[in-house]
Amino acid sequence: MSNLLIRTEAPPEPDFVDSWRPRLAESPPDDGDDTPFxxxxxxxxxxxxxxxxxxxxxxxxxxxxxxxxxxxxxxxxxxxxxxxxxxxxxxxxxxxxxxxxxxxxxxxxxxxxxxxxxxxxxxxxxxxxxxxxxxxxxxxxxxxxxxxxAPADPVPVLPPVTLGAALFELPVRLAVRIADEAVPLARILPLQPGLIIPFNACPDMPVLLGDHQVAFANLTPLPDGRQQASITATVLKPIGDRV
Known part of the structure; x- marks a missing residue:
């Protein structure tokens, strides 16, 4: 028997030659952006x-x-x-x-x-x-x-801003019901000019906003002969179906 030892190795890989070309002189400078494209x-x-x-x-x-x-x-x-x-x-x-x-x-x-x-x-x-x-x-x-x-930067979506105190600066039109009387249909038929329909004034006139009542008010005369509704109490409740 011989003490000769044989070792096998893979042949070396061929040298890879990179075909590198320098940047054109008129090319824009490299910005260092290595983002994967x-x-x-x-x-x-x-x-x-x-x-x-x-x-x-x-x-x-x-x-x-x-x-x-x-x-x-x-x-x-x-x-x-x-x-x-x-x-x-x-x-x-x-x-x-x-x-x-x-x-x-x-x-x-x-x-x-x-x-x-x-x-x-x-x-x-x-x-x-x-x-x-x-x-x-x-x-x-x-x-x-x-x-x-490159695409333009998207315009950021602004989060909704709470109005806060600015909400009270919004103009709102309110309706005041000065009378509220339920009468049978027979009392107002036949309709004709000069027909007088009696009604009772509301002791506490409701202040309406849309289909909700928001407050109570009473009438206060003004020096020029007009009337203004003065809020006496606040209350919020739906009115329901109205005719």
């Missing part, structure tokens, strides 16, 4: 795949130069080609024009609405730039960038 990116990828009908991959971009369109005209031309029944496998020779710009705007509105619904909370960056790769045929692809702005 992966769910939004995946949703945009699915939305573009359904809209364009081709395989689409979306990756974080490194900014766009100032004045660049928010939606690459190449993507607008691709959408116009699909909607107008063209051959997507043939490269578009002319990406400028009203039709291309209009379709790029429509695509931007569609993606912006989705981005605003899924924009992660707590974000600080005002926008996000993404690179889009649409594979339209074998060895044929359309590449373009999109820039999506």
């Amino acid at each position: 992966e769910p939004l990116i995946m949703a945009l990828e699915d939305e573009l795949t359904r809209t364009l009908g081709v395989e689409v991959s979306v990756h974080p971009g490194r900014g766009l130069p100032p004045g660049a369109p928010d939606i690459a005209l190449e993507l607008g031309a691709l959408l116009a080609t699909i909607r107008l029944g063209g051959d997507v496998s043939r490269p578009v020779g002319q990406i400028s024009g009203v039709v291309t710009v209009r379709h790029a705007k429509l695509l931007g509105e569609q993606l912006t609405g989705l981005a605003h619904r899924l924009w992660p909370a707590g974000r600080r960056r005002p926008s996000i730039t993404l690179d889009v790769l649409a594979t339209v045929a074998e060895d044929v692809s359309v590449v373009g960038s999109i820039r999506l702005t």
